[in-house]
Amino acid sequence: MQGAVSGAVAGLLHQVARVSGEGLIAIDGEDRVVLISPPAARLFGAAALEAGGRFHSSHLDFRIQRLVDAALESGRIEERDISVDDRNLVVRALKVDEPEVTVLVMVRDETRLHRLERVRRDFVSNVSHELRTPVTAVRIMAETLENGGLDDASAAADFVHRIGLEATHMAQMVEELLELSTIESGLRPLAHERVSIESLLAAVDRLRPLASDKGIALVVTIADGSPEIAGDAGRLGQAMRNLVHNAIKFTPTGGRIDVLAAPGDPGRVVLQCRDTGVGIAPDDLPRIFERFWKADSSRQRDGEGSGLGLAIVRHVVEAHGGSVSVVSEPKRGSTFTVELPAAPSHAA
Numbered sequence: 001m002q003g004a005v006s007g008a009v010a011g012l013l014h015q016v017a018r019v020s021g022e023g024l025i026a027i028d029g030e031d032r033v034v035l036i037s038p039p040a041a042r043l044f045g046a047a048a049l050e051a052g053g054r055f056h057s058s059h060l061d062f063r064i065q066r067l068v069d070a071a072l073e074s075g076r077i078e079e080r081d082i083s084v085d086d087r088n089l090v091v092r093a094l095k096v097d098e099p100e101v102t103v104l105v106m107v108r109d110e111t112r113l114h115r116l117e118r119v120r121r122d123f124v125s126n127v128s129h130e131l132r133t134p135v136t137a138v139r140i141m142a143e144t145l146e147n148g149g150l151d152d153a154s155a156a157a158d159f160v161h162r163i164g165l166e167a168t169h170m171a172q173m174v175e176e177l178l179e180l181s182t183i184e185s186g187l188r189p190l191a192h193e194r195v196s197i198e199s200l201l202a203a204v205d206r207l208r209p210l211a212s213d214k215g216i217a218l219v220v221t222i223a224d225g226s227p228e229i230a231g232d233a234g235r236l237g238q239a240m241r242n243l244v245h246n247a248i249k250f251t252p253t254g255g256r257i258d259v260l261a262a263p264g265d266p267g268r269v270v271l272q273c274r275d276t277g278v279g280i281a282p283d284d285l286p287r288i289f290e291r292f293w294k295a296d297s298s299r300q301r302d303g304e305g306s307g308l309g310l311a312i313v314r315h316v317v318e319a320h321g322g323s324v325s326v327v328s329e330p331k332r333g334s335t336f337t338v339e340l341p342a343a344p345s346h347a348a
């Protein structure tokens with residue numbers, strides 16, 4: 001705190017500001033800034049305000065100056081949401097009329113809250129959007145069956161089959177959402193097992209039939225000296241399967257997928273999934289690990305995937321203290337790299 005207010009008053013204001021977590025500016029009867037708390041200086045930029053200077057000739061946002069005018073005039077607490085440089089601030093001005101301080105300005109940074117609120121809104125709208133398509137399809141097919149569709153045995157069988165597919169898709173999405181939220185909430189903590197690379201990559205074998213159906217070669221290579229991993233075998237296997245599943249989905253017939261494991265930096269393991277598939281546009285790369293995110297081209301394949309697979313990969317890997325990254329070139333292929341801490345060696 002700095003300014004020209006007496007020690008006792010400054011001390012008191014300082015405590016209040018600290019407890020409330022808000023930035024505080026005090027202005028005296030001569031329009032002089034007598035106190036700026038460090039958070040206030042940070043939020044407004046140190047250059048905007050000067051202790052001892054005139055408040056109304058400062059470089060502070062004019063909306064805050066108006067707010068102070070309003071408080072001086074009304075004698076009430078005046079409040080306003082103001083966004084400055086991507087920050088969402090709630091600013092309040094209060095006329096106090098004390099000997100050394102006439103107006104207090106309090107500012108709270110609600111940027112994080114706003115962001116969370118936006119994430120929540122997007123999330124709800126994404127879930128609703130993803131569910132609407134299959135739910136509508138199921139409803140229409142059920143209505144058709146009800147209105148005479150059952151009389152045509154082969155059409156009926158086809159509809160029932162498609163209803164089953166849509167239900168499977170919805171169930172998978174609900175599964176994935178639950179998985180994400182259990183990891184996030186920490187409700188089902190990660191297991192701490194020693195996981196050998198061989199057993200981890202065996203989880204990928206379940207996808208072999210899918211790859212060979214599409215005429216894609218799936219080659220697993222484990223380099224000598226690849227250390228074990230300490231972690232949750234089930235979830236790590238799921239993460240690797242999600243990567244390989246994508247590789248299969250986004251690689252045309254005749255392509256090749258390489259799953260590689262090798263020792264990384266000391267105490268680390270590197271796992272890679274390389275494909276010769278459609279690749280990812282550079283603009284899309286930063287977004288692919290977000291929930292529900294799908295490239296436009298994959299958005300058009302209806303009913304296939306909800307864009308949660310990579311969000312799960314990132315969550316699982318980061319929960320293990322690892323990282324995941326991607327390098328990709330459109331039409332040439334993509335390489336996803338997962339780096340994980342190795343289990344402490346038996347000798348240690």
Ligand SMILES: Nc1ncnc2c1ncn2[C@@H]1O[C@H](COP(=O)(O)OP(=O)(O)OP(=O)(O)O)[C@@H](O)[C@H]1O
Pocket residue numbers: 176242246247250275277278279280288293294295296298299304305306307308309310311334
């Ligand atoms: N190997 C890949 N090659 C090309 N694009 C990919 C690859 N992996 C992921 N993508 C792109 O990233 C998007 C997000 O992948 P993610 O696994 O999160 O979702 P999804 O596969 O569409 O659905 P889900 O995994 O939930 O079934 C995909 O829709 C696709 O556009």
Ligand SMILES: [Mg+2]
Pocket residue numbers: 242245246305307308309310
């Ligand atoms: Mg996927």
